[in-house]
Amino acid sequence: MKRAAACLAVLFVLLAGTSGAARDPRIVLFEKFNRATTYDEIRPLVSGRFGQQLATLSTGPKEQMLKALNFFQLISYDPRIVEINEKTSFLVLDNAKSNSLKDSRQTYLLSRSDGKNWTIASSIADEAVIKSLWTREYTPAEFNQPSKCSVYGKALDPSLNGKEWNLQSAVAFRQKGWIEIDLFPFQLTKADLDYWKFGSAMPVEVAAFQSSSVNNRHPECRIILGLGKNGQITFVNVGFNDPAVGYSTVFQGPGCAWGSPAFPPPSTQNGLPPEFQKVEITKNRIKLETAGELEGAVVMRWSAKINIPLLEKGL
Numbered sequence: 001m002k003r004a005a006a007c008l009a010v011l012f013v014l015l016a017g018t019s020g021a022a023r024d025p026r027i028v029l030f031e032k033f034n035r036a037t038t039y040d041e042i043r044p045l046v047s048g049r050f051g052q053q054l055a056t057l058s059t060g061p062k063e064q065m066l067k068a069l070n071f072f073q074l075i076s077y078d079p080r081i082v083e084i085n086e087k088t089s090f091l092v093l094d095n096a097k098s099n100s101l102k103d104s105r106q107t108y109l110l111s112r113s114d115g116k117n118w119t120i121a122s123s124i125a126d127e128a129v130i131k132s133l134w135t136r137e138y139t140p141a142e143f144n145q146p147s148k149c150s151v152y153g154k155a156l157d158p159s160l161n162g163k164e165w166n167l168q169s170a171v172a173f174r175q176k177g178w179i180e181i182d183l184f185p186f187q188l189t190k191a192d193l194d195y196w197k198f199g200s201a202m203p204v205e206v207a208a209f210q211s212s213s214v215n216n217r218h219p220e221c222r223i224i225l226g227l228g229k230n231g232q233i234t235f236v237n238v239g240f241n242d243p244a245v246g247y248s249t250v251f252q253g254p255g256c257a258w259g260s261p262a263f264p265p266p267s268t269q270n271g272l273p274p275e276f277q278k279v280e281i282t283k284n285r286i287k288l289e290t291a292g293e294l295e296g297a298v299v300m301r302w303s304a305k306i307n308i309p310l311l312e313k314g315l
């Protein structure tokens with residue numbers, strides 16, 4: 001009995017020690033939102049775009065607000081916080097389940113503009129968020145570097161066959177498991193950066209990126225570098241895409257799990273094809289020198305020598 005009493009005493013002390021532990025106010029904020037049943041309950045919890053959208057819904061039939069709440073509110077989820085700065089963070093809800101969703105992910109921008117109280121400022125797609133744009137200001141000139149790309153083949157649209165694209169800018173995104181490098185046939189402008197900022201839930205007006213070329217259908221060459229757990233390159237893909245004529249092609253290197261290669265893969269040495277003379281990757285930058293010609297049903301030629309920022313994309 002004494003031993004049992006001692007165990008109970010220890011358990012009581014442990015429980016007492018944990019019951020008073022402070023909970024993250026950002027997770028508490030979402031719990032309140034998740035339990036709300038009226039706009040009056042929601043209003044002090046939201047701000048920004050999200051607050052404006054819900055305020056508009058509140059002026060309509062009551063059923064509209066209830067339908068919106070039913071969409072956003074969850075039965076279960078695994079929350080995590082992605083820190084940006086003392087006034088901004090993201091709340092990512094992994095394994096989210098609701099009456100209509102199973103094992104999905106929901107992401108919210110959280111804001112503390114007054115320096116005290118957190119609010120839900122936006123509901124966003126986490127894969128579109130470019131975290132680097134939140135932490136540093138970039139200029140278009142940093143990305144405006146030339147490269148070349150062309151495709152040849154009898155079955156190609158005449159507008160593509162043999163045309164050499166003099167590409168004028170390059171953007172590199174580090175995502176989970178790979179780095180994507182997009183080579184564009186135009187120079188980037190502030191409007192293009194604003195377009196990406198808007199998609200990252202930054203405070204940008206829609207009018208700011210109306211002239212964005214990235215936001216329009218355009219041809220581009222693309223290079224994908226697959227990354228292993230230790231950052232080593234595991235495969236390389238080179239491709240061309242022109243949505244205006246509905247054409248896309250890709251040459252796939254080893255280790256690729258995105259489907260059967262349409263063309264023979266390039267020769268490789270330890271995961272890096274000899275067509276890639278230099279690849280230097282740091283946390284915030286990538287240097288790349290590559291040139292080659294690959295032949296399958298079509299022939300693709302490319303050359304690029306770039307030294308550009310490496311942007312973190314996704315949460």
